[in-house]
Amino acid sequence: MAGGAIKYRHLSRTSSHRQALLRNLVTSLVREEAIHTTWPKAKEAQRLAEKLITLAKRNNETARRKAQGILYTPQDLLPKLFGELRERYQERPGGYTRVLRTEPKDKYSQGESAILELVDGPKDMRFALTAAAVARDRKLNRGQTEITQKNIEKVTRFRPDGKLAFENMVTKVRALNLGNGRIVD
Template identity: 75%
Template sequence: MAGGLTKYRHLSRTSAHRQALLRNLVTSLIKYESIHTTWHKAKEAQRMAEKLITMAKKDNETARRNAQGILFTPEALMPKLFGELKERYALRAGGYTRVLRTEPKDKYSQAASAILELVDGPKDMRFAMTAAAVARDRALGKEHTDVTEKNIEKVIRYRKDGKKEFEEMVAKVSSLNLAGAKAEEQRQ
């Protein structure tokens, strides 16, 4: 984490403020499955989110009480956490979240920004980007690179209907690209 003797980032906040901030970020992550924040906040929230999903996979009374203590709106999010997310990550041993660095959100502070997202979900950015790469390769009639092949394996590995969902996304991206290409041809 931060190095030295610290076990976590203090984020320039008191203990209560830091805990409230992280609980709020994790609650938003469970609710929306993707959040945009600073990189340091995302890395700390990632730790708490991973523990929360591991608790959901245990699904006992202690885990439910601990999850209620973390989430700000447990009545709304407990069914999703102990239902949909528990089933989604049942076979996965860990690594339920991903932090992607982005351009700074604020042009004045230039703080390092990131997107914290749940993997294998409907808003999984790697899934969409890999589908776009495959659609581009097919449109150009090129072979997939080794990196694209590995990404295909990674994004469909833990999904129930991985290959089917992936092909649907490729078709969707292909239709979007064709519409843009047709409009470009009509302008010329």
């Protein structure tokens, strides 16, 4: 049936290959907390990663068994998933991951590329970029734009000691930029 609603992206793979690919991407995401892949793969892996973290928040035996079925190295990653990540996202109602579009990884194919990352973690790109924007604005004695203010609210809302952590990051970015003697644009 042409033009029907699609439930998921097929990614030009068989069912078993697609499932293995997504499990591999989610396993890498839990281990590294940020992965660089193509945009369609990142969007599909995001769906599975959100479900996995929701399972971790339930924290019962059934959830642990389902999580073991998704992760490739459960003995290494289950303690992190049901420990650190569960605690980080306990108060957050959803939206545990973020997909950021980037320049194409491969200059020949020019395929859409993206970074899939866990929010509120040590590798949170939006947190660092917002801190850099605030540091630049303070150095130039400018006020913050509406978008920067929204981003500050987003990156500090669910973080424990969010405002303090953000100010520490702004100070760190300013110190880096002052050491180089240049302004980040």
